[in-house]
Amino acid sequence: MAEPPKKMARREQAANQKDAAPTDVSIIIQFQSSTGDDTGPQLDIPHNVTPAQLEVLLNGLLNNEEKLPYSFYIEEQELLGELGGHLAAHKISVEKALRVVYQPQAVFRVRPVARCTASIPGHSESILSVNFSPCGTQLASGSGDTTVRFWDLNTQLPKHECKGHRNWVLVVSWSPDARYVASGDMDGAILLWEPAKGAGSVGACSGHGKWITSMAWEPAHKALPSQRFVSGSKDNTIKVWDASTRRCLLSMSNHSQLVTAVKWGGEGLIYSASRDCTISAWDDRDGKLVRVFKGHGHWVNTLALSSEYALRTGAFDHTGKAPEELEAARQRAAERYAEATGGRPERLVSGSDDFTLCLYEPSTNKTPLARMTGHVQLINQVVFSPDGRLILSASFDKSVKLWCGLRGTFLATLRGHVGPVYQVAWSSDSRMFVSGSKDSTLKVWDARTRKLKVELPGHSDEVFSVDWSPDGGSVASGGRDKLLKLWRH
Structure with missing residues (x-):
């Protein structure tokens, strides 16, 4: 006998919530260079951390005298907003330490031609x-x-x-x-x-x-x-x-x-x-x-x-x-x-x-x-x-x-x-x-x-x-x- 539509919808919703990353807890991350080398220890960070805050963390780990700009990638997707929201949107699991791949950006910035x-x-x-x-x-x-x-x-x-x-x-x-x-x-x-x-x-x-x-x-x-x-x-x-x-x-x-x-x-x-x-x-x-x-x-x-x-x-x-x-x-x-x-x-x-x-x-x-x-x-x-x-x-x-x-x-x-x-x-x-x-x-x-x-x-x-x-x-x-x-x- 076929399952009622409302019960199916509830079951799917529960499954999705189970798969999705929690967005209200701390998350363990491991910075990784683009060549695959781990940088620093694993870090326990809040779910609402932003790319700018990750940049500050990374510059500290790398002991950069001049603060350099970086972009961050999780499973090939660039992190553009808060970490928790990004993980939920892409249904990325946080059961294991999250690999955050960083890539240095150009220090200079080109202005758009107008x-x-x-x-x-x-x-x-x-x-x-x-x-x-x-x-x-x-x-x-x-x-x-x-x-x-x-x-x-x-x-x-x-x-x-x-x-x-x-x-x-x-x-x-x-x-x-x-x-x-x-x-x-x-x-x-x-x-x-x-x-x-x-x-x-x-x-x-x-x-x-x-x-x-x-x-x-x-x-x-x-x-x-x-x-x-x-x-x-x-x-x-x-x-x-x-x-x-x-x-x-x-x-x-x-x-x-x-x-x-x-x-x-x-x-x-x-x-x-x-x-x-x-x-x-x-x-x-x-x-x-x-x-x-x-x-x-x-x-x-x-x-x-x-x-x-x-x-x-x-x-x-x-x-x-x-x-x-x-x-x-x-x-x-x-x-x-x-x-x-x-x-x-x-x-x-x-x-x-x-x-x-x-x-x-x-x-x-x-x-x-x-x-x-x-x-x-x-x-x-x-x-x-x-x-x-x-x-x-x-x-x-x-x-x-x-x-x-x-x-x-x-x-x-x-x-x-x-x-x-x-x-x-x-x-x-x-x-x-x-x-x-x-x-x-x-x-x-x-x-x-x-x-x-x-x-x-x-x-x-x-x-x-x-x-x-x-x-x-x-x-x-x-x-x-x-x-x-x-x-x-």
Whole structure:
């Protein structure tokens, strides 16, 4: 005989109350670092303790002279309010000591961009790529008008117009010491520029037969001054170049379709993604194939590394300063890379036309740590936060999704755009990010509350490219309306 509905409801309610954490008693916790090491003894704390109070406790346990900001995670969920309420909401048991994982936050804080401070004409066709220099003081853009332009961020005026390409400039990439800029076009030509020396090209790298899709430089902790960079092309090959001689040092090919993305990792591996649905890892010394990853069922469009912010900025800190001596700069770049990885293997995330992301530890295993599903259209870009704890994915389904950067678990969907989202960029403190869309707007989001912070209308057409300066002061955007826009607080 079936149980009466009211009796069933009471039984379920009692079961839920039994499973849920009590919110009116003291709770025993154990602080744990992100690498899994216990910090201090187990502590008996009240149920209504807040993250700010946990921060005070932790700083005391760590004997920090300067009080540092931390975020706290319980079973991968960030603690945002009182501990008891958090445990009850997520039905977390407190029968055993509660593991509270802490993660240091950036000591500095980036202010949200809120207004367009400059709308700079100059390009006569769509702007396809905008990139700040690693020090954050310079800006380069590539366009369908076949030029590369450098912009003065102090006066917010054009600085150099660089001519030499004969077709659309698709990719612009800064070396981590900010000395060189490499640009690639639809003819397969790569030109090198030294912004400090003016508008003239310092040489061309010839070898690709079809358009350049992606470029990346050797990390600063591996080599300073910067010399080598890698390019991927529609001709299915990956090539490593010497910037000083413009000669091809290595040419790698195992892909059967165009190479969509290349990344130069900090562990001695170069990664390439292709429309043949695979990702390859290559030894950066001799170009030998190390590993092939076959996690996707359709074109792989985009790659990102957990250490990418440290690789991009090299020896430069968040103020744009770096040691002047070469050995000191190399040592500082190595320290920043070690801080970014936290003693863990580098992680790689990929986004695909099969609507999924795959998270790997590519130096240790070719099997994905996680396969991340939820998007309902192709994924255009994936990006790790500067601290490596979060992943963003921008999709043609008009949404941005937020994922855990350590395990690949889903955290949130951010909706607000009414057109496909083309690109996203993080602020250097990992607290905010900006998205650019076909709907002609930029939107600034808060990573902690997962809510829209500022809406930035102003472009009159699609926004193809967006970047947030490493010093946190500016956002640059460009698109079909041919205008470069600078956004500041």
